[in-house]
Amino acid sequence: xxxxxxxxxxxxxxxxxxxxxxxxxxxxxxxxxxxxxxxxxxxxxxxxxxxxxxxxxxxxxxxxxxxxxxxxxxxxxxxxxxxxxxxxxxxxxxxxxxxxxxxxxxxxxxxxxxxxxxxxxxxxxxxxxxxxxxxxxxxxxxxxxxxxxxxxxxxxxxxxxxxxxxxxxxxxxxxxxxxxxxxxxxxxxxxxxxxxxxxxxxxxxxxxxxxxxxxxxxxxxxxxxxxxxxxxxxxxxxxxxxxxxxxxxxxxxxxxxxxxxxxxxxxxxxxxxxxxxxxxxxxxxxxxxxxxxxxxxxxxxxxxxxxxxxxxxxxxxxxxxxxxxxxxxxxxxxxxxxxxxxxxxxxxxxxxxxxxxxxxxxxxxxxxxxxxxxxxxxxxxxxxxxxxxxxxxxxxxxxxxxxxxxxxxxxxxxxxxxxxxxxxxxxxxxxxxxx
Amino acid sequence: xxxxxxxxxxxxxxxxxxxxxxxxxxxxxxxxxxxxxxxxxxxxxxxxxxxxxxxxxxxxxxxxxxxxxxxxxxxxxxxxxxxxxxxxxxxxxxxxxxxxxxxxxxxxxxxxxxxxxxxxxxxxxxxxxxxxxxxxxxxxxxxxxxxxxxxx
Numbered sequence: 001x002x003x004x005x006x007x008x009x010x011x012x013x014x015x016x017x018x019x020x021x022x023x024x025x026x027x028x029x030x031x032x033x034x035x036x037x038x039x040x041x042x043x044x045x046x047x048x049x050x051x052x053x054x055x056x057x058x059x060x061x062x063x064x065x066x067x068x069x070x071x072x073x074x075x076x077x078x079x080x081x082x083x084x085x086x087x088x089x090x091x092x093x094x095x096x097x098x099x100x101x102x103x104x105x106x107x108x109x110x111x112x113x114x115x116x117x118x119x120x121x122x123x124x125x126x127x128x129x130x131x132x133x134x135x136x137x138x139x140x141x142x143x144x145x146x147x148x149x150x151x152x153x154x155x156x157x158x159x160x161x162x163x164x165x166x167x168x169x170x171x172x173x174x175x176x177x178x179x180x181x182x183x184x185x186x187x188x189x190x191x192x193x194x195x196x197x198x199x200x201x202x203x204x205x206x207x208x209x210x211x212x213x214x215x216x217x218x219x220x221x222x223x224x225x226x227x228x229x230x231x232x233x234x235x236x237x238x239x240x241x242x243x244x245x246x247x248x249x250x251x252x253x254x255x256x257x258x259x260x261x262x263x264x265x266x267x268x269x270x271x272x273x274x275x276x277x278x279x280x281x282x283x284x285x286x287x288x289x290x291x292x293x294x295x296x297x298x299x300x301x302x303x304x305x306x307x308x309x310x311x312x313x314x315x316x317x318x319x320x321x322x323x324x325x326x327x328x329x330x331x332x333x334x335x336x337x338x339x340x341x342x343x344x345x346x347x348x349x350x351x352x353x354x355x356x357x358x359x360x361x362x363x364x365x366x367x368x369x370x371x372x373x374x375x376x377x378x379x380x381x382x383x384x385x386x387x388x389x390x391x392x393x394x395x396x397x398x399x400x401x402x403x404x405x406x407x408x409x410x411x412x413x414x415x416x417x418x419x420x421x422x423x424x425x426x427x428x429x430x431x432x433x434x435x
Numbered sequence: 436x437x438x439x440x441x442x443x444x445x446x447x448x449x450x451x452x453x454x455x456x457x458x459x460x461x462x463x464x465x466x467x468x469x470x471x472x473x474x475x476x477x478x479x480x481x482x483x484x485x486x487x488x489x490x491x492x493x494x495x496x497x498x499x500x501x502x503x504x505x506x507x508x509x510x511x512x513x514x515x516x517x518x519x520x521x522x523x524x525x526x527x528x529x530x531x532x533x534x535x536x537x538x539x540x541x542x543x544x545x546x547x548x549x550x551x552x553x554x555x556x557x558x559x560x561x562x563x564x565x566x567x568x569x570x571x572x573x574x575x576x577x578x579x580x581x582x583x584x585x586x587x
Contacts, residue, residue: 194548
């Protein structure tokens with residue numbers, strides 16, 4: 001028995017399971033307190049007080065919210081598909097909770113040899129302080145992140161509510177559109193690194209400068225895309241309350257709604273950690289020797305975990321400031337931004353990075369110069385691109401007095417508001433532009 | 436099973452470890468995936484457990500009016516499972532083209548950063564992928580002209 005166990009239990013496995021057990025709980029509690037942080041931040045921005053009834057500064061508010069969600073009625077609307085309706089919140093929380101498992105929070109720890117009762121001696125050696133030390137870490141992250149779209153789609157479809165349905169449609173279209181520039185900007189980094197192992201990515205950034213210096217455009221693309229992937233403002237058209245009530249979770253209540261809420265913030269943690277890993281050196285901070293990959297003590301590993309979490313927290317706070325500062329973008333503009341701007345830009349970035357790697361100009365200042373040139377070219381040709389003449393026009397509603405059907409007489413009564421001086425119904429231009 | 440050695444920055448082209456074959460597909464160590472299984476099971480348990488507990492603890496009061504879907508106070512007309520705009524289908528198909536293309540480029544990108552660009556393989560690697568990207572750009576321009584990316 002003990003031979004079997006000791007052949008199966010490696011130092012890496014013990015560390016992995018410990019990290020998973022610790023960070024899962026840190027994550028779940030962190031998610032609850034991120035909701036409080038967001039409410040406090042929004043209150044601060046809007047000059048309000050924010051939650052302050054439960055405990056000091058509202059610190060017990062997440063607990064109260066969780067209890068309330070558990071004790072509320074789990075309601076199901078008439079005509080909803082019960083199986084899919086229950087499956088959707090699970091499908092959205094599960095990918096959100098497993099993505100971070102490949103993030104190397106603490107770098108490499110040189111584990112000493114330990115002796116456990118019943119098992120025997122476990123050989124020491126370098127182990128990665130991560131949930132799972134897999135070679136395909138970045139691929140795993142992308143794969144898991146794109147699974148989140150199923151929960152949104154099914155939630156919108158199963159509710160039998162038109163608001164949910166439209167919200168689900170919008171969210172699905174938006175999430176799949178922003179997945180392309182997301183994976184393309186990661187590709188631009190992988191072209192420089194030549195490795196998909198998260199730990200290797202950090203080591204190379206320590207050696208050759210953070211990738212935000214080499215690929216600032218890719219970093220910006222990535223940041224915009226993770227905002228859109230998480231359905232965060234300014235891309236939160238799926239739950240635009242002014243038009244769609246709650247979007248795909250309109251009909252959800254109780255803990256099923258809580259799963260959607262938790263998933264959004266868990267997704268924020270994962271994607272911020274991903275951003276830090278790819279572009280901001282992970283746990284690395286310059287000038288601190290304990291935060292370089294050479295430091296392999298247990299103290300260094302703990303400090304690295306702390307720094308990594310600090311960076312993630314700063315990113316999330318920045319995302320929250322973005323949410324409460326920038327107004328929501330209209331849905332067709334969101335889609336146009338993805339397909340007509342971000343995707344061509346990301347493909348151009350891949351091609352240029354490939355050429356730079358081919359020419360062996362991969363120092364960070366050479367890549368930075370390339371990015372600056374790309375940005376300059378974009379701003380130079382942007383006024384020359386064909387403009388759509390359909391921007392910000394009135395959306396014609398066939399049969400209304402602004403957009404009459406062919407042959408229909410517009411009766412405006414005493415108001416006469418629908419006609420301009422020429423006596424032509426104003427909306428007719430809209431009808432013409434439709435054809 | 437090929438075990439992964441330490442990845443050198445630029446492996447010599449004639450070594451068996453050169454990046455011509457996509458290393459990330461070959462370097463596969465199953466025991467590293469056990470923790471992923473564990474976290475997937477824990478996530479499923481968390482999701483199922485939470486929803487189950489709220490089903491048990493919460494009250495249950497049914498009612499005809501209560502179970503009507505919420506449409507801002509109006510009585511809902513018909514079902515929500517209606518036909519929707521064909522643009523979403525076209526968009527999904529275009530997405531498939533681009534997403535699969537990018538995923539194909541991942542093994543290439545990792546290998547390309549590892550090989551010596553001055554070797555004949557270097558220009559071959561670059562040239563083929565540039566042609567592949569060019570075909571995608573043609574498809575992209577075609578789709579734009581066809582009005583796939585019009586969302587108004």
